[in-house]
Amino acid sequence: MSNRPETPTLDRVHLPSDLKALSDAELHRVADELRQETISAVSETGGHLGAGLGVVELTVAIHSVFDTPRDRLIWDVSHQCYPHKILTGRRDRIRTLRQKDGLSGFTKRSESPYDPFGAAHSSTSISAALGFAVARDLGGAPEPSLGDAIAVIGDGAMSAGMAYEAMNNAGHLGKRLFVILNDNEMSIAPPVGAMSSYLTRLYTEGPFQELKAVAKGAVGFLPEPFQEGARRAKEMLKGMAVGGTLFEELGFSYIGPIDGHDLDQLLPVLRTVKARSTGPVLIHVITKKGKGYAPAEDAADKGHGVSTFDMVTGKQKKAVSNAPSYTKVFAQALMDEAERDSKVCAVTAAMPDGTGLNLFAERFPRRCFDVGIAEQHGVTFSAALAAGGMKPFCAMYSTFLQRGYDQVVHDVAIQRLPVRFAIDRAGLVGADGATHAGSFDIAFLANLPGFVVMAAADEAELKHMVATAVAHDDGPIAFRFPRGEGVGVEMPERGEVLEIGKGRIVREGKGVAILSFGTRLKEVQDAADALAARGITPTVADARFAKPLDRDLILKLAEDHSALITIEEGAVGGFGSHVAQLLAEEGVFDRGLAYRSMVLPDTFIDQASPAAMYAEAKMNASDIEAKVLEVMGVAQLDTKRA
Template identity: 80%
Template structure:
């Protein structure tokens, strides 16, 4: 447990309105105390640290100037929302972050009226803020009313197409809308310096408003001797602020860059915008991820995601591992394949480390492409790479690949292009909760003509599937694997190319067969052991492929058993549905054959440990055992289902 920091002013903040009692100097102290409380809380829970530390001053200033929850404050992605949660009435629960029954690690509408729009994927905030602005102007009725709409979006999220689609629409509509570009990587503007400080002071005063009037087309209203001077002033300002020209052309007034950690600048600019803005306006703030906590500032990722840690040293408390992570196994296997085939390239969307491509990028920098937060572009880019004779591996989280689904259909599957989809974070993922669960990829990929869909039962199988994908050139192919560690099996020296559409037998039994797709196989094995102790020995098979199905194996299992149970880490409509379709088409059910499909429930499962989440989904070993007994009509007298 970390020592609770001394926070005398923060202790007086129960809701954001309480910030209005403080002077500007006191608000700076509130920010310091909020930063200390955030560090202390995350040291106990783990989570996204660096992003929140980078917006502490901005969080305090926004809530002090605006009137939330009437004013709608929308955090893009929202992994930076922990300080926001602390000052919006959730401080007493902040040490339950990302835990079962606790606070979500992201904004969540059902959690608080101060979270007007849920988020965990990027680049949605401007669209949402514009929606609130239009609803306000059209008289939309909500419990708290609708005031200003404010979107806070990072420079990485701003690179995504959806952000620019929203800005284009917002500029066209001309509604009062406030967008804060939280630039924590200095990817658009130069470092903050004396010039930026001067411009920030200029923006907050009356001369700026006059200049903006000229910029909005009012030059012709000035006396003729001043018109040319106004035009030159406008052009000079745009050139000095570097990024402003693009935003101006999209119809936004542009302010910045300002120092996002300077409370005086923040308060002055926000108060001016609140008092004077009429249409869409963008405030460009430079911040530093991990600000104010040396261990986070020193890390390459600025403390983006962390396990529990010691506040003094920053050392993380990670449980020892006896098996490699699936992500690292994929990365190593892909490097090995790339060493043998110079046509192999890797593409990811802003997640090179998260998808295990760090080593690949180091070994083959010219063959590794991070396209930024642009999954749609990434998928189509891979399609053309394949059409151009390369062998692209498109490495994305299952939940993020959803963002590029139309491109998977139109630009890859429809054209039969051999793109290899490496789908990380398949199934339930734990602390990140429902927004990051890989629940739907089996269903949304296996229904596409010509698509091959595989799932690794363990880390050795994953190596084989990387090799299989590298060798396959007849169309698109996908393989999925979960977050976390493998099961500790012996690893092959080299991946084996699997026969497409062929599963494998794991255990021969009688009466009932269990056909597993993915890493629930380890739970199936546990269930089979428990059933054997009861005198029931089920047949166990690993499907390996959801598409194409191993027809021969499935029909043989149906012919030699009373019942067949499929199990997968995916939603209804996936592997089990395809097996049921096959059995129906072959008339197997006409003979009274029993079939059951164990899938994720038709609900979103909140954050908890992966084991607890799968228990909630009834996909753990005791649930599988109970399903076998149920289908065989064997009562569990005096027993309760786990």
């Protein structure tokens, strides 16, 4: 294809071992060609562009110095792993990234031995690297034997407590391992908090610009050309707060900061620490997200997540929709409520753009809080805001809220604090695959005493649920909504406060009733239209609430119909399970009701388009139609029954 670059040196690299036969000058050319190949591939597939461009030289340096896969290389989050995949035998499939049956957009153990540990959530890499180091020393994998463990973690991921838990343990154990801190001043959004400021001081106050490298307490690890400069730097900085102190107090030898785009620095530093280190080492490298591609460098998010794009201009090819996105509807509804109520505030964990709270922050900067990649803290912080009389909306993706579940139970639910959880990316999300699917929040929230759990069937319902959450002060309340655009319904001027625990009938029918929880309602209605052509007219209802259940609605549907089907965009154990429990307790099954629950299958579904994922999950209109026909056959419906 015309947009594929010429890559004569990269063409000689099929596996990382091939890099070892190249000169340093040739490695420079590999890096330049690898960057162009990454840009070319992502222009065709979309995906995480900026993060990978920022670690091209680092990827080449690590694979040329270390002996992967015997040496375990763990990428934190791993959205920066596309150059790594190209170098590790997957270049022929790189243009299948994030597509059905293609390469994952993250590291994945089942995909390659060069991916020793899968990831997609942040701050896990140091814990994993330490685990590999201990397993190595205990003889856990004699054939092939384990080598070194290398964790590459971004500056944003260092805001999460798990990273420090791991470093504290690693410093105590004293095992040989390498942590490379990829400091690009930006993870997904610009990093926030004291750690970001601390890292900035390390390279603005230190001799990074003058002497290229400094190693307080670790001069011996530096290559010979750098050692004298580092000694002079230490003399220059006597009496100052010298870089690396925090990491050294945790038991790590600290080296840096060094230029993460300069192979002439990276290669000798990595070679030397590999040859000389005996304990844990932290190497602080400075990189630039989106490096080497002007459209990414100039973008506000540095090209973090892109759709397919034109390589020359960088212009993305996004589909145009007439319906607003659910995220934008949530943000606008929350801003409208905040205009009327000064107690409304918002909390996010490093996802202001993804949750729409960037818009809220522009209008209400004093009432919007980005706590960094720290969901546990974000939940407890929200709990105390609620205890202090505020009305906090804790806005997190479903998959990330999992990281704060103990705090949801211990700090929110047990204390019955009115935290409002706005759960974005509910259900199957497409190209990010299983790691980002919002499959479990219905089950893990609806089993908590005192919780109210809602799901919006469309964008208008979402606006009503924001208003309902503002008005609700009796314990925690959550509402979930999917990624992407709404269905195009007419929007109310203002959200209506819904009656807690009450659903609605969408269309009256007979014989079989379909009770939907969430945005599968549109598919249910399409299925009902198709069934009408067969002379079958199911009743369609929108539950709105998984907890508390609308007992009157459910029992009435069970009484008036021979069969009842529930459907939800969540795993088993959620809404349908609660409905079944109610029906069993009321003895409804004894009276012959045929009941089915359509839920996500008991498996992790790999990346594909959302439509393809829901087709695999058998939750589209045609699947709902088939389920109705199946249950009708079992129930032997009396069509005269109202």
